[in-house]
Amino acid sequence: MFTDRRDAGRQLAARLTGPWQEPLVLGLARGGVPVAAVVAAGLDAPLEVAVARKIGAPGQPEWGIGAVTAEGPPIYDAASTSRLGLTAQQLAELCEPERTEAARRVELYEDGRTPASRVGRDVIVVDDGLATGVTAIAALRAARAEAPRSLTFAAPVGAPEAVERVRREADEVVCVEAPRDFTAVGRWYEDFDQTSDTEVIRLLKS
Known part of the structure; x- marks a missing residue:
């Protein structure tokens, strides 16, 4: 502890x-x-x-099925995405808000540095x-x-x-x-x- x-x-x-x-x-x-x-x-x-931002499952945001940074490709847990039957389009829709938030935080924290x-x-x-x-x-x-x-x-x-x-x-x-x-x-x-x-x-x- x-x-x-x-x-x-x-x-x-x-x-x-x-x-x-x-x-x-x-x-x-x-x-x-x-x-x-x-x-x-x-x-x-x-x-x-x-x-890095967690990508949550549809309707279950606490269930992390992947993650993404401000730049670069997202990563996904293959077992989770397969279990949920998510398409590439669905994954992209889940990813983009998290990538946007990651970019916002990077800009905020670096503050021009x-x-x-x-x-x-x-x-x-x-x-x-x-x-x-x-x-x-x-x-x-x-x-x-x-x-x-x-x-x-x-x-x-x-x-x-x-x-x-x-x-x-x-x-x-x-x-x-x-x-x-x-x-x-x-x-x-x-x-x-x-x-x-x-x-x-x-x-x-x-």
Whole structure:
């Protein structure tokens, strides 16, 4: 159990021992950014933001059947889309609002600043937890496209099956806990209040 995202970040930073070459920490917005801010401070690394949006099932937005970033192709969970019998047109209609929202958030968070280059650096993508892995994978693929030296995914807690899924996308996956009775990320925090855009912007500027 973690007290809050700052406590989770401290415990996670202790596991990220490196050695690192020009490390760059990317907080997965929104909830991953407070965790990532503590990790970045612990590694004496700059903090940037990564934005990936879950694509929800029709009428069941909490059921993540895919994810998308502001640029690049969406990814989908083949088992979920097959089970629902969704056509390519239906998937496109579900995806586009999330891509638009991802682009809006990127513009809001970067606020005219040019993101740091990922090329040749050790990039660490951080979230506050790993449930299905779909948004993590979208963020990792976007980061991989920018030619980092290495790509690590880190979260305080993750579902074991999601951890294994993400291992196929990252060079390393670091989780403080991967409990078999995972159920939900928020279960493992005493304080799991929603992170606001205002807090994300403040952390990125501090």
